[in-house]
Amino acid sequence: MTISQADERSRAANLVEVEDLKVYFPVRSGIIVDRHVGDVKAVDGISFEIKRGETLGLVGESGCGKTTAGRAILRLLEPTGGRIRFDGDDITHLHGDELRRLRRRMQMVFQDPYSSLNPRRNVGNIVEEPLNVHGIARGKEADGRVQELLEVVGLPRNAGNRYPHEFSGGQRQRIGLARSLALQPDLIIADEPVSALDVSIQAQMINLLEELQDEFQLTYLFIAHDLAVVRHISDRIAVMYLGKIMEVAPSARLYERPLHPYTKALLSAVPIPDPAVELERERILLKGDLPSPTNPPSGCRFHTRCPFAQKKRCPDEVPELRVLENGHTVACHYVEEIDAGRITTRTLEAAEPVAVPG
Ligand code: SF4
Numbered sequence: 001m002t003i004s005q006a007d008e009r010s011r012a013a014n015l016v017e018v019e020d021l022k023v024y025f026p027v028r029s030g031i032i033v034d035r036h037v038g039d040v041k042a043v044d045g046i047s048f049e050i051k052r053g054e055t056l057g058l059v060g061e062s063g064c065g066k067t068t069a070g071r072a073i074l075r076l077l078e079p080t081g082g083r084i085r086f087d088g089d090d091i092t093h094l095h096g097d098e099l100r101r102l103r104r105r106m107q108m109v110f111q112d113p114y115s116s117l118n119p120r121r122n123v124g125n126i127v128e129e130p131l132n133v134h135g136i137a138r139g140k141e142a143d144g145r146v147q148e149l150l151e152v153v154g155l156p157r158n159a160g161n162r163y164p165h166e167f168s169g170g171q172r173q174r175i176g177l178a179r180s181l182a183l184q185p186d187l188i189i190a191d192e193p194v195s196a197l198d199v200s201i202q203a204q205m206i207n208l209l210e211e212l213q214d215e216f217q218l219t220y221l222f223i224a225h226d227l228a229v230v231r232h233i234s235d236r237i238a239v240m241y242l243g244k245i246m247e248v249a250p251s252a253r254l255y256e257r258p259l260h261p262y263t264k265a266l267l268s269a270v271p272i273p274d275p276a277v278e279l280e281r282e283r284i285l286l287k288g289d290l291p292s293p294t295n296p297p298s299g300c301r302f303h304t305r306c307p308f309a310q311k312k313r314c315p316d317e318v319p320e321l322r323v324l325e326n327g328h329t330v331a332c333h334y335v336e337e338i339d340a341g342r343i344t345t346r347t348l349e350a351a352e353p354v355a356v357p358g
Pocket residue numbers: 260261262300301302303304306307308309310314319331332333334335
């Protein structure tokens with residue numbers, strides 16, 4: 001196979017390809033002279049792909065850059081560096097009509113179903129708006145389409161006459177979904193779509209997202225801070241920390257055998273509904289808060305909080321994302337040693353730990 005044939009194949013399989021994506025926000029200072037004094041490096045060189053029809057979960061603590069990454073892919077934010085390809089086309093710096101056409105194929109579902117719907121417009125108008133803006137349907141045709149969309153997301157066909165405040169949180173999130181589906185997109189970026197909902201409603205919403213994916217052949221980027229939430233819906237999961245990707249693995253494999261120390265710590269905080277297992281298992285507690293993305297730690301960004309950190313390499317060398325086995329990709333210098341138990345949190349307690357700055 002030639003290189004261009006291989007390239008064509010990967011284009012066909014992948015709907016989204018992100019390569020070394022960077023999104024920096026400039027920090028300015030000064031009253032008389034406006035000076036650029038630094039950057040908030042919200043996303044700092046991440047690469048991943050999303051296959052057609054797949055759900056990729058993007059997980060990490062608040063402030064790790066996952067929402068910024070999602071917005072940059074949608075081109076709601078201008079990337080500082082790197083490349084984004086959608087369906088084989090480079091969309092990194094699209095503008096004007098080309099960007100408008102692209103937006104039909106990519107939609108976002110927002111975290112907060114309360115603030116993402118205009119309270120002064122009835123539900124019919126809210127769901128119909130994208131159809132009007134993109135000149136797809138108007139009048140009776142648009143009304144019929146709105147009724148179909150409401151039915152698809154499990155709301156009554158006549159819900160269009162009511163206003164957002166008349167609905168519960170879960171129902172409002174369904175309205176947001178109906179609006180996102182109006183343009184028949186290929187990709188939906190769902191940014192914490194269930195975290196504002198009651199636990200009892202979260203499962204219904206996740207089931208609905210899965211049903212819609214099958215019915216409309218959708219591809220999802222599912223952003224969440226909670227590994228327990230993304231488990232059931234994701235085919236693969238990427239774990240982010242301070243603007244970088246630390247681990248990517250098929251969902252089942254990540255839960256069975258997390259390899260990166262950060263993922264291990266996140267998973268050790270997820271409760272298991274079995275008191276015997278809960279008592280037995282080891283909790284990995286992270287020290288301190290997430291460092292500032294304006295001045296991230298040198299070397300491995302996780303070294304100031306990593307319970308396995310070594311003085312050699314961790315504070316100085318940036319670990320590369322390395323493909324191990326079965327599509328499991330990890331950015332850690334010592335992943336093999338930690339996995340084999342040659343480096344443990346206990347051996348480090350005996351040894352001298354890496355100093356945590358200020
Ligand atoms: Fe921890 Fe070092 Fe691995 Fe980073 S490279 S995760 S600091 S052991």
